[in-house]
Amino acid sequence: MVYYLIICRSLTYAQKTAAALERAAITAHIMRSPKSIAGEGCSHAVKISQRRLADALVVLRRVGLPPSRVYITQGDGSYKEVELF
Amino acid sequence: MIYLDSAATTVQKPPGVAAAVSRAIRTMATPGRGGHQAAHLAAETAFRCRQEAAALFHVEDPEQVVFTFNATHGLNIAIRSLIKPGGRVLISGFEHNAVTRPLAALGAEIRTAAGPLFQPDRFLEELDSALVHWTPDAVICTHVSNVFGYVLPMDQVAGRCGARGIPLIVDASQSAGTLPVDLQGWGAAFVAMPGHKGLFGPQGTGLLLCSGESQPLLYGGTGSQSLLQEMPEFLPDRLEAGTQNIAGIAGLLEGLHYVRRTGTSRILARERKLMRRLVGALSSVPDAEIFAAASEQDQTGVLSLRLRGMDCETAGDQLARRHIAVRTGLHCAPLAHGSAGTLQSGTIRLSLSPFNTEQEIDLAVRAVSALQ
Numbered sequence: 321m322v323y324y325l326i327i328c329r330s331l332t333y334a335q336k337t338a339a340a341l342e343r344a345a346i347t348a349h350i351m352r353s354p355k356s357i358a359g360e361g362c363s364h365a366v367k368i369s370q371r372r373l374a375d376a377l378v379v380l381r382r383v384g385l386p387p388s389r390v391y392i393t394q395g396d397g398s399y400k401e402v403e404l405f
Numbered sequence: 406m407i408y409l410d411s412a413a414t415t416v417q418k419p420p421g422v423a424a425a426v427s428r429a430i431r432t433m434a435t436p437g438r439g440g441h442q443a444a445h446l447a448a449e450t451a452f453r454c455r456q457e458a459a460a461l462f463h464v465e466d467p468e469q470v471v472f473t474f475n476a477t478h479g480l481n482i483a484i485r486s487l488i489k490p491g492g493r494v495l496i497s498g499f500e501h502n503a504v505t506r507p508l509a510a511l512g513a514e515i516r517t518a519a520g521p522l523f524q525p526d527r528f529l530e531e532l533d534s535a536l537v538h539w540t541p542d543a544v545i546c547t548h549v550s551n552v553f554g555y556v557l558p559m560d561q562v563a564g565r566c567g568a569r570g571i572p573l574i575v576d577a578s579q580s581a582g583t584l585p586v587d588l589q590g591w592g593a594a595f596v597a598m599p600g601h602k603g604l605f606g607p608q609g610t611g612l613l614l615c616s617g618e619s620q621p622l623l624y625g626g627t628g629s630q631s632l633l634q635e636m637p638e639f640l641p642d643r644l645e646a647g648t649q650n651i652a653g654i655a656g657l658l659e660g661l662h663y664v665r666r667t668g669t670s671r672i673l674a675r676e677r678k679l680m681r682r683l684v685g686a687l688s689s690v691p692d693a694e695i696f697a698a699a700s701e702q703d704q705t706g707v708l709s710l711r712l713r714g715m716d717c718e719t720a721g722d723q724l725a726r727r728h729i730a731v732r733t734g735l736h737c738a739p740l741a742h743g744s745a746g747t748l749q750s751g752t753i754r755l756s757l758s759p760f761n762t763e764q765e766i767d768l769a770v771r772a773v774s775a776l777q
Contacts, residue, residue: 329629329630329637329639330437330468330627330628330629330637330639330641330642331436331437331448331628331629332452332455332467332468332640332641332642333468333639335448335449335452335467336466336467336468339452350445350448351440352439352440359630360630360631360632360633361629361630361631361632361633362437362628362629362630362631363629363630364437364629
């Protein structure tokens with residue numbers, strides 16, 4: 321299953337992000353970032369379905385929580401960074 | 406036991422508090438330290454607690470709500486963040502040792518604005534005088550004196566600090582849960598408070614509300630940016646090194662729920678009603694010297710008194726033997742006693758909670774009368 325991961329600087333930031341998405345009826349799960357994309361060590365990510373990324377980005381920009389990094393799952397289990405405009 | 410020591414620790418808590426602590430001990434791990442259910446449950450509890458505190462204390466962002474062990478811990482962070490060794494600070498004359506000892510350790514140049522007890526206008530005059538030709542690195546002011554229940558005029562203090570661009574640290578130890586505490590409205594850099602007094606949480610909990618730049622007091626793991634050897638720049642992680650007291654936070658969340666559900670105005674009204682009864686009854690005790698404000702607005706549910714001819718510690722012991730719990734001595738606030746002229750004697754402090762009853766007040770006063 322293909323999904324997106326919004327990388328967040330902290331657990332609390334991830335919780336704020338997930339809460340904002342849930343308020344907009346976008347299902348969001350918080351998880352620890354996979355090691356390969358965690359950045360400076362441990363971080364947390366918000367997982368959303370492939371279909372909802374565009375909506376999620378609109379919501380997060382509107383509430384002042386624009387993501388800095390977003391990744392999409394690849395068929396081989398790796399992650400590829402998504403370019404955000 | 407008739408418990409009249411809620412300014413130290415509230416013992417009578419809303420029933421949900423103990424249940425939440427128990428549940429957390431059995432089911433929760435630590436936020437951010439794992440991807441399992443026990444860690445998620447803890448994370449959710451911590452976040453809800455931040456959200457609840459942010460809503461109650463007018464904090465824009467839950468990230469600005471930092472968990473501490475108590476108010477002293479929060480005040481130490483705030484002081485270390487704003488005042489360098491040898492720096493300048495203006496404080497009220499009613500501060501607790503939680504403020505004055507960290508300042509002494511920093512070798513800070515301390516000036517004090519006090520004025521007579523329960524005379525906020527005179528306090529503000531002294532504050533204004535101190536600021537005429539002198540700019541401190543910060544102003545530190547308690548919202549309510551822990552000894553006398555004296556309500557300092559925080560809106561006006563904040564206004565003066567804001568107008569001069571001086572960072573303000575507020576000690577809300579005695580006001581959180583009773584009076585409106587407003588981080589944004591005051592424009593304060595930091596507001597520190599314990600969880601175990603008016604917020605009805607367990608001991609070992611506290612909150613530091615932050616709007617200014619902060620320096621960590623503790624360094625260690627945060628579950629974020631683990632490759633870096635510096636503490637994260639962002640809150641709350643910057644100030645929350647190590648495992649948090651999640652069982653305490655779960656209890657604090659229940660306490661915050663109670664306060665928000667009940668409303669601080671109702672809690673204060675209840676305490677003031679009991680206070681009127683207490684002051685009225687004690688006024689008829691011949692040898693009691695009561696420190697009560699002329700205007701009810703200037704005092705919360707904390708009352709100090711002295712008994713002529715009786716040492717306050719002796720009185721406290723005798724009351725304890727009659728199962729009346731009060732606090733005696735200097736209450737860790739010699740500066741406040743110095744400002745009020747009670748440094749040599751200390752006082753007997755009776756402090757109320759909304760869970761006290763009229764009958765308890767009457768029995769306590771009867772016990773005080775019997776000490777004569």
